[in-house]
Amino acid sequence: MKACVLFSGGKDSSLSAILLEEFFDVELVTCTFGLLPIGNTASNIAHALDFPHRCLLLDSEIIENACNMMIRDGFANNAINFIHREALETLALQKKEFDIFLIADGVRRDDRVPHMEKNEIQSFEDRHNVCYVSPLMGFGRKAINEMIRTHLVIEEDESRTLQKCDYEEELKEALVRKIGLKQADQLFPKSHKQSRVTARI
Amino acid sequence: MKACVLFSGGKDSSLSAILLEEFFDVELVTCTFGLLPIGNTASNIAHALDFPHRCLLLDSEIIENACNMMIRDGFANNAINFIHREALETLALQKKEFDIFLIADGVRRDDRVPHMEKNEIQSFEDRHNVCYVSPLMGFGRKAINEMIRTHLVIEEDESRTLQKCDYEEELKEALVRKIGLKQADQLFPKSHKQSRVTARI
Numbered sequence: 001m002k003a004c005v006l007f008s009g010g011k012d013s014s015l016s017a018i019l020l021e022e023f024f025d026v027e028l029v030t031c032t033f034g035l036l037p038i039g040n041t042a043s044n045i046a047h048a049l050d051f052p053h054r055c056l057l058l059d060s061e062i063i064e065n066a067c068n069m070m071i072r073d074g075f076a077n078n079a080i081n082f083i084h085r086e087a088l089e090t091l092a093l094q095k096k097e098f099d100i101f102l103i104a105d106g107v108r109r110d111d112r113v114p115h116m117e118k119n120e121i122q123s124f125e126d127r128h129n130v131c132y133v134s135p136l137m138g139f140g141r142k143a144i145n146e147m148i149r150t151h152l153v154i155e156e157d158e159s160r161t162l163q164k165c166d167y168e169e170e171l172k173e174a175l176v177r178k179i180g181l182k183q184a185d186q187l188f189p190k191s192h193k194q195s196r197v198t199a200r201i
Numbered sequence: 202m203k204a205c206v207l208f209s210g211g212k213d214s215s216l217s218a219i220l221l222e223e224f225f226d227v228e229l230v231t232c233t234f235g236l237l238p239i240g241n242t243a244s245n246i247a248h249a250l251d252f253p254h255r256c257l258l259l260d261s262e263i264i265e266n267a268c269n270m271m272i273r274d275g276f277a278n279n280a281i282n283f284i285h286r287e288a289l290e291t292l293a294l295q296k297k298e299f300d301i302f303l304i305a306d307g308v309r310r311d312d313r314v315p316h317m318e319k320n321e322i323q324s325f326e327d328r329h330n331v332c333y334v335s336p337l338m339g340f341g342r343k344a345i346n347e348m349i350r351t352h353l354v355i356e357e358d359e360s361r362t363l364q365k366c367d368y369e370e371e372l373k374e375a376l377v378r379k380i381g382l383k384q385a386d387q388l389f390p391k392s393h394k395q396s397r398v399t400a401r402i
Contacts, residue, residue: 001347019220023348102344109322109338118310125341137310137339140322143303143332146202147224 001101003133004029004091006084007053008166009038009045011148012106012136014197017051018151019135020104027098028053030165031087033063035173038165045165048199056094062086063174066167070175070187076168077113083167084114092128102131109140153199162194202302204334205230205292207285208254210239210246210366212349213307213337215398218252219352220336221305228299229254231366232288234264236374239366246366249400257295263287264375267368271376271388277369278314284368285315293329303332310341354400363395 003024005017017026028051030042039055046053066079073079084105091103107114116124116132125132136144148154155162163169168188175184204225206218218227229252231243240256247254267280274280285306292304308315317325317333326333337345349355356363364370369389376385 018223022219022223023351101347107339109319121310121341125343131341131344131347133341133344134339138308138335138337140326140332140334142326143334146302146332150224 001025002027002099003102003104004098004100006031006087006091006103006105007042007046008106009042009164009197010106010166011152011154011195011197012108012144014045014049014106014152015144015147016104016106016135017049018200020102020133021051024102026051029056029091030054031056031058031083031090031167032165033058033060033170033174035063035170035177036163038163038169041163042165045197049197050200056087056091058083058087058090063170066171067174067178070171071179074187076171076188079171080113080167081115083171085116085120087167088124088132092124092130095128095130100130102133104133104135106136107134108136108144109138151201152197153201154195155198156195162196164194164196202226203228203300204303204305205299205301207232207288207292207304207306208243208247208252208366209307209368210243210398211307212353212355212396212398213309213345215246215250215307215353216345216348217305217307217336218250219401221303221334222252225303227252230257230292231255232257232259232284232291232368233366234259234261234371234375236264236371236378237364239364239370242364243366246398250398251401257288257292259284259288259291264371267372268375268379271372272380275388277372277389280372281314281368282316284372286317286321288368289317289325289333293325293331296329296331301331303334305334305336307337308335309337309345310339352402353398354402355396356399357396363397365395365397 007013007028028046032039069079208214208229229247233240270280
């Protein structure tokens with residue numbers, strides 16, 4: 001059965017895909033608004049992990065709304081949650097075309113966003129007749145770190161910016177275009193150590 | 202790294218073990234109060250699944266307290282939750298002796314009991330310096346059924362009673378001994394279709 005994993009090129013979505021591959025035909029799907037070449041970057045990482053990969057272009061109205069949310073809120077949580085829900089909805093509309101049985105993401109037990117409440121999950125699964133799964137939801141940070149250590153090669157680099165392929169990256173770009181670099185920067189916490197998945201062990 | 206999976210011989214704990222085996226050295230651990238031969242039954246199933254297995258004898262005070270809870274409440278939820286916590290605590294005390302890195306259970310997203318709140322998980326992990334993991338927490342019923350279908354052989358039998366190896370089975374036995382079969386029966390919902398894991402696919 002086909003499982004589409006929302007893929008940001010990061011450790012969590014990579015690990016989620018590895019957890020599922022024993023049970024499902026995994027396809028990695030990277031959502032993009034086309035503002036940055038994150039599709040290409042994600043595609044390269046997916047190739048290194050030996051998973052099939054495709055990009056899913058999301059409606060520009062979504063990023064526009066997310067920008068407005070962020071400007072209103074002064075922080076990213078609601079905007080990220082909003083984009084995640086819209087990404088899930090957009091992917092679920094492809095259920096028939098791509099014969100999708102299951103949609104997964106890389107959300108972990110300790111993540112505050114994105115987060116789906118139980119009733120939202122129920123509604124999503126019922127409306128689309130599709131399974132929604134977060135393979136890492138039952139795992140804490142220390143267990144996940146150990147699983148990453150034994151299964152993924154991670155490149156860490158503080159000296160240069162590694163392109164990430166998550167919602168935040170394009171949300172930041174959209175905000176820069178909308179309100180300028182200085183103001184956009186103030187809405188995001190300073191980014192911590194950069195890391196990127198480069199291969200499997 | 203060693204991962205001990207609380208093993209009831211059922212589908213969920215079996216599937217949890219299979220999910221973890223790619224990442225950890227899995228050992229199945231069946232908790233028992235010694236009231237019923239569930240240790241032997243669980244051991245046979247574990248053997249069929251090709252996992253190492255051992256039994257963990259829990260203190261009789263735990264089942265005594267659980268019985269009193271059930272008589273007080275009139276239903277099993279709190280008692281089951283209580284036994285589950287005590288089982289986790291007892292197993293965590295063996296961390297050094299058995300070199301345990303991670304303790305897992307078969308709890309799913311849709312399970313009402315047993316259930317650990319986030320602050321309880323945090324406290325448990327911090328106090329014992331051990332990882333607590335519920336590999337199925339991010340999975341719904343339909344996804345789990347599909348994973349079971351492709352990985353486990355299940356024997357279903359409505360005509361006879363298949364010995365289960367979960368807390369409920371010994372809790373029922375303890376209650377029968379304490380207040381008699383008729384009264385004990387009233388405290389448990391009528392059991393549904395019996396099933397047992399017999400092999401891997």
